[in-house]
Amino acid sequence: MNTSLRWGLGILSLLVLMAILPPPIDPVEQVDPAASLHRPPGTLLHQLELEDGRALLVDRLVVRGRDVEILHRGQIRTLPRASITNLNPDGSTTQSRRFLLGSDRFGRDIWSRMMVGARVSLLIAILAMALASTLGTLIGVIAGTSGPRLDNLLMRGVDAAMAFPSLFLVLGLAAIFQPSTAQVILLLGCTGWMGTARLARGELLSLKDQDFVVASRSLGQRRSIIVLRHMLPNALNPLMVNATLMIGSVILAEASLSFFGLGVQAPTPSWGNMVSEGRTATHLVWWSAFFPGLAIAVTVVAFNLLAEGLRQSLDPRTQSTRSP
Amino acid sequence: MARFLARRIASAFVLLLIVLSVAFFFTRLLPGSPAARSSMTSRLTPEQIEILRSSYGLDRPAVEQYFTWLGNIFFRWDWGPSFSYRQPAAQVLRQALPNTLLLGLATLIIQYALGLVLGVLTAHTAGGRVDNVLRGLSLSVFSIPSFWLATLAIFLFHERWHLLPAGGMASPGSTQVPLGERWLDLFHHLILPASVLGLLGGVMIAQYLRNNLVEVLDQDFIRTARSLGFSKKRILWHHALRNALSPLVQLLGLSLPTLLNGVLVIEVVFGWPGVGQVLFSACSARDYPLILATTAYGAILVIVGSLLSDLLQRFVDPRVRLEASP
Numbered sequence: 119m120n121t122s123l124r125w126g127l128g129i130l131s132l133l134v135l136m137a138i139l140p141p142p143i144d145p146v147e148q149v150d151p152a153a154s155l156h157r158p159p160g161t162l163l164h165q166l167e168l169e170d171g172r173a174l175l176v177d178r179l180v181v182r183g184r185d186v187e188i189l190h191r192g193q194i195r196t197l198p199r200a201s202i203t204n205l206n207p208d209g210s211t212t213q214s215r216r217f218l219l220g221s222d223r224f225g226r227d228i229w230s231r232m233m234v235g236a237r238v239s240l241l242i243a244i245l246a247m248a249l250a251s252t253l254g255t256l257i258g259v260i261a262g263t264s265g266p267r268l269d270n271l272l273m274r275g276v277d278a279a280m281a282f283p284s285l286f287l288v289l290g291l292a293a294i295f296q297p298s299t300a301q302v303i304l305l306l307g308c309t310g311w312m313g314t315a316r317l318a319r320g321e322l323l324s325l326k327d328q329d330f331v332v333a334s335r336s337l338g339q340r341r342s343i344i345v346l347r348h349m350l351p352n353a354l355n356p357l358m359v360n361a362t363l364m365i366g367s368v369i370l371a372e373a374s375l376s377f378f379g380l381g382v383q384a385p386t387p388s389w390g391n392m393v394s395e396g397r398t399a400t401h402l403v404w405w406s407a408f409f410p411g412l413a414i415a416v417t418v419v420a421f422n423l424l425a426e427g428l429r430q431s432l433d434p435r436t437q438s439t440r441s442p
Numbered sequence: 443m444a445r446f447l448a449r450r451i452a453s454a455f456v457l458l459l460i461v462l463s464v465a466f467f468f469t470r471l472l473p474g475s476p477a478a479r480s481s482m483t484s485r486l487t488p489e490q491i492e493i494l495r496s497s498y499g500l501d502r503p504a505v506e507q508y509f510t511w512l513g514n515i516f517f518r519w520d521w522g523p524s525f526s527y528r529q530p531a532a533q534v535l536r537q538a539l540p541n542t543l544l545l546g547l548a549t550l551i552i553q554y555a556l557g558l559v560l561g562v563l564t565a566h567t568a569g570g571r572v573d574n575v576l577r578g579l580s581l582s583v584f585s586i587p588s589f590w591l592a593t594l595a596i597f598l599f600h601e602r603w604h605l606l607p608a609g610g611m612a613s614p615g616s617t618q619v620p621l622g623e624r625w626l627d628l629f630h631h632l633i634l635p636a637s638v639l640g641l642l643g644g645v646m647i648a649q650y651l652r653n654n655l656v657e658v659l660d661q662d663f664i665r666t667a668r669s670l671g672f673s674k675k676r677i678l679w680h681h682a683l684r685n686a687l688s689p690l691v692q693l694l695g696l697s698l699p700t701l702l703n704g705v706l707v708i709e710v711v712f713g714w715p716g717v718g719q720v721l722f723s724a725c726s727a728r729d730y731p732l733i734l735a736t737t738a739y740g741a742i743l744v745i746v747g748s749l750l751s752d753l754l755q756r757f758v759d760p761r762v763r764l765e766a767s768p
Contacts, residue, residue, distance in 0.1 A: 278460040285703035286721060286740040290733045291468070293725030370587055374707060377589050378722065393590050397711070401597035411590030418585030426581075 123427025129420035137237045141230035143215055146385045150175040153191045154225030156403045157217050165213035166197075167204040175225070181209035220405035222395060228406060231387040232413055238388045239417065242303050243368045249307025250368070251361045254314025261315065262322030263345050273319070280312045285374060292380035302381050306368055317360055321353035355432040362425035366418040373414050389414045450752060454745045461741045462515070465734055466508055521735035526727035531735040534720055539739070541611060542716035545639075546705050548632050550694075552640025557647025557690075564648065565655035566678060573652070580649040583642055588704050592638045592711040599634055606634045609713045635712040639704045643697070650693060654686035688759035695751030698744045706740075717743075 153175045154163055163175040166188070178189040185196045186205070199205065204212045218229040261272040288309050297305055322345075325331055334344050375381030376390030384391055389410040396407025486494070495501050499510060514520040521531040564573045600608035607613060607630055616627050658664065659682050667677050706718030713719070717739055724732035 274457075274460070278457055278464065280699070281457055281461055281741050281744050282737065283699040283702040283706070283740045283744060285706055286737045289706075289721060289725055290737045293728060293733060294730070366585060370585075373587050374589065377587075377707075378710065378725070380725065390587075393587070393593065397589075397593045401601040404594075404597055407590070407593050407597075411587055411593070414590065415582065415586045419582050422581055422585060 120427050120430050122423045123431055126420050126422075126424030126427050129416060130424060133236060133240065133417055133420065136233050137240055139233065141227070141233040142218075143227040143230040145226060145230040145234045145387055148224045148226060149173050149215070151225035154215070154217075154221055155223050156399065156406070157221040157225075158403075159218065159220040159405050161217045161220070163215045163217070164211045165204070165215060166202050166211060167213070168197075169201050169203060175215060179209075179211070181205075219409045220403070222392075222406045223399060223403075228392070228409055231392060232389065232410055235387045235389045235392060235410065236413065236417075238299070238382055238386065239369055239372060239390075239414075242299065242306070242372050242382075242388075243365045245303045246306035246310065246368045246372070247361055247365045249303065250310035250364060251314055251357070253307065254311035255318045255357060257311065258315040258318025258320075259322055259345060259350065262319040262326070263341070263349070269319070272315075276312045276315050279309075284309055284371070288371065288375060289378060289380060292375055297381075299382055299386070302372065302375065306371055306375075310364060310368060310371070314357065314360055314364070317356060318353060321356060322349055325349045325352055359425050359429045359432065362421055362428055366421040366425075369414060369418055369421070446756075447753075450749055454749050458742065458745055461745075462512065462738055463508070465737055465741075466511060467504075521738075522731035524724070524729055524732040524735075526724060526729040526732065531732045534732060535717060535735060535739055538715060538717045538720045541714060542705060542709070542718065542743075545632065545635060545709065545714055545716060546701060548636035549639040549643065549701065549705065552636055553643035553647055554690075556640060556644030557651055560644065560648035561651030561655065562678060562683065564652045565659065565682075566674075568652070568656050576645070576648065576652075580645045583645040586642065588639065588642055588707050589711050591642065592635070592708055595634055595638050596711070607631050608634050611715060635708045635714055639701075639708050642704065643701065647690065647693070651686060651690055654689050655682055658682045658685045688755060688761075691751060691755040691758050694754070695748035698747040698751075702740055702743060 149165065150173055157163070163177060164179055166174040166176060166179070168174065174188070174190055176188040176190045180187045181199065182196075184199050186199050186202060186209075187194060187196050202211075206212060215227065217227050219232070220228050222228055222231070257272060257276075261269045288305060291305055291309070292302075295301060295305070326349075331344060331348060334348055339348075372381055372388070373390030373393070376388045377394045379391070379394065382388035382391055384395070392410035393407050393414075396403070396405075396410065399406050492501075499507060502510075511522070514522070519532055521535070523529075524531040524534050527534045560576060564576045567573050596608040599606045609631075611628055611631050612624070613627050613631075616624055619627070655678075659678075664677060664681060667681050668674075672681070705716065706721065708714065709716045709718035710722045717736060721733065721736040721740075723729075724736060
């Protein structure tokens, strides 16, 4: 196992852990937003449940006899002890909120939202990649194994699709369809297959005249068998590396789409729409845009490392000096 | 040369035709008419919608609409009306296009200047520490979302340090000042968006150039030059770089869609009034003719750009020029 592969897998397993563990704080619910918005990373707030059903988030609380002194929204106030329902005998509360990476403008925990965002982003990326890879491989195989006429036609189609700056296309389509999360997957999958198609076609064309293919053809094997059993397995390595690389770019595409408000819709958190929300704040609350964006970057780096590692370990001839 | 040019332009034209047709049928195949999906529909009676539909020719068969639309584009450069700007779409884009070209050009200059310097530097010290740092950096730069970097840049350089403006192309009231100051103001506004995008692309170009240079430096003619006693610097800049440059020009054509994607994002984040900004506001307003026109403009930019970079490559690399077929 080489270094790239080890690092890629390491970071990715942490990300998967982040995605499957339950978030410590409800990522959508807003509790006392006026008291908890835009809090810096590491802030600890105590949650007081009042008799009338309201909940207060306070910075500090001190029990003085029958009263409780609290620091709430920057002011010191006193509440009767009996009005608070979740106070322990020793004067601490049963509930508290720690904003590990700060809170956003609705007082929601950024770390918890990032955990749910990891689920959304990884799920979309992997499914969209699977769709794009399948489509691309299918079209590439058809182009690479059929006659020159169909090949030419398909490749001109690929050229046309690639001439579109993909983000223009995706943005335009998203605006027209107003997609749900499932449709975002469909959209990204259906606009990302071209590179794979070119790669698959090239691989198959290079395999077409190799001895083992000629041999099986001369043995009278059916063409579908030759393609599926003999040619495709030999083209699998570059396609796998390509698919892994594609996950990174799909994550970036989804993030851009959500950043523009056309992908995953609020209140469902995704890293892209979190950066977008954080952008409306000022530099004094830098954490609300910084951490979700960092998560995107780290994830894409992880997948790129994984792809690089796969490429190195699958192809023993690779020289490290020629890596892209 | 003329034959190459004619063939290249003809194929670009066919490509453009395919792109336009696909885009057209994509928007027309959707359920419901544009009028029914437009934001003002709730205030209109069915009769009024019918009148609207026929005034835009939307009640005709799709094929007829398609040829009318194509004819208008090719003979009059008429892309239809923009609902949200209340202007012809072509006019909206004519105002936005120079701004996008300016930002794109500035980005390209920064990208290639940065790429050239860093690329030569790292090829010079291939395998060394600078080289390794840059390789790690290029991997992470490749993974940074541009809108995030742009947001952070605005936070730091604009909001915190008040060094550079970050929004639009001109300061308020700048129409009253002399032309020289207005240019300076424009330049100030250009620095931040172009640098963010230039940095992202530049590191990638540096990495690409480095790999090419390392390969070229391994060849026989370099060894000959070295044995003739040329200095290492001279060999690198004169002999190797010229040979490594041709793929770089090719990269220019191939990277245009990526550049345009980047410009689109950066324009929206920085409020730069270009084609990307137009697309974004057209998307928000669901202004279909304008979405269609902007997307097509994007494709045209890419097609024209790659045609130009092909020509440039023939100019830079005599080997390509001498080949019988392009």
